[in-house]
Amino acid sequence: MTNAVTRRMLAVVGRAPSPVRQPDLGLLLGALPVPVVLIDREDRFRFANLAAQEFLGISAAQLALLGLGDLVPPDNPLFQLIAQVRQAEVTIADHDLTLESPRLRKQGITVQAAPLPEEPGSVLLVLQDASAARALDRQLSFRSAARSVSGMAAVLAHEVKNPLSGIRGAAQLLEASVTEPDRELAVLIRDEADRIRALVERMEIFGEKPITRGPVNIHRVLGHVRRLAQTGFAAHLRISEAYDPSLPPVWGNRDQLVQVLLNLVKNAAEAITGSDEANGEIVLSTAFQHGMFVAIPGSDTRLYLPLVVSVRDNGPGIPEDIKPHLFEAFVTSKSTGSGLGLALVAKVVGDHGGLIEMDSRPGRTEFRLHLPVLPDDAAEVGLN
Helix, strand or coil: CCHHHHHHHHHHCCCCCCCCCCCCHHHHHHHCCCCEEEECCCCEEEEECHHHHHHHCCCHHHHCCCEHHHCCCCCCHHHHHHHHHHHHCCCEEEEEEEEECCCCEEEEEEEEEEECCCCCCCEEEEEEECHHHHHHHHHHHHHHHHHHHHHHHHHHHHHCHHHHHHHHHHHHHHHHHCCHHHHHHHHHHHHHHHHHHHHHHHHHCCCCCCCCCEEECHHHHHHHHHHHHHCCCCCCCEEEEECCCCCCCEEECHHHHHHHHHHHHHHHHHHHHCCCCCCCEEEEEEEECCCCEEECCCCCCEEECCEEEEEEECCCCCCCCCHHHCCCCCCCCCCCCCCCHHHHHHHHHHHCCCEEEEEEECCEEEEEEEECECCHHHCCCCCC
């Protein structure tokens, strides 16, 4: 790659070299944290920096043997964007693109494309993944929804639970003093009162109570969740593990993390059981994601969330109409569900200062938790 080309590439990504000191441009491009690739006139890869290789999940040596058409279908809007850049010879940006194929699946991608006069027909692509920022926006919305539920729960606890106790007591008295046909009605009243009370008590979990946090070995938590699942609702399924053994402790509440992961595994098991998938499998995995900082909108606070815990299943996927509202209260695809499980998951993860993401398509649904690492000043505390 010529110096003229690399200088052009650096100018596009906002890292033009100093006029005083000329660095090694190839090394500088390779060190850029932004994915940068160069496509030639035949849409083959001429260059990909390390960030681009990680973004695409393909090494530079493999990319050299591939064309863009090997990664995305020919009707993808990215090809139209590249054609416009070649025709107009101007820089063009497009947002919220989806790059999807058997090799690649990326959503919400911003692409900035620029022509290279020194290399006729070649186009420089700068790729940016905005999924983490969107996840944070959704997370803040989920927390607001959870607060609404907590306020509703407080009202229900005060205004409903006490009258329910009176109704249930009266039904018990009637049950002991009426004829058999009427006794069935009294039992029905008592059972329905119990059901309403149980729902109110579930909603009370959304209360704004501070959580007690400490160092948590997330692999012990996952092991406990797996044992619970395989001795109960997931006894008929295969549960696989793919853990990073060097993962540091999570800064969190063990019992609440058990509750969150058990809920996700239970949902995965129910999704597989309700489908025609004969070889149902749930995969639990952990990873360390370097440099995962997220800024909270309207605040100077930045969240460091390097710990990733995921629950993946090979069920039928989540309906498209439910996806945007999945973590809102009372939203469910189950005929007998209350729609509070995933809303509670989002609230607990938010209370930990973390993020939750969901990616779903037929045959693969994955929930990813981004969690905080144990602070340095808490390193002396014992592990849970």
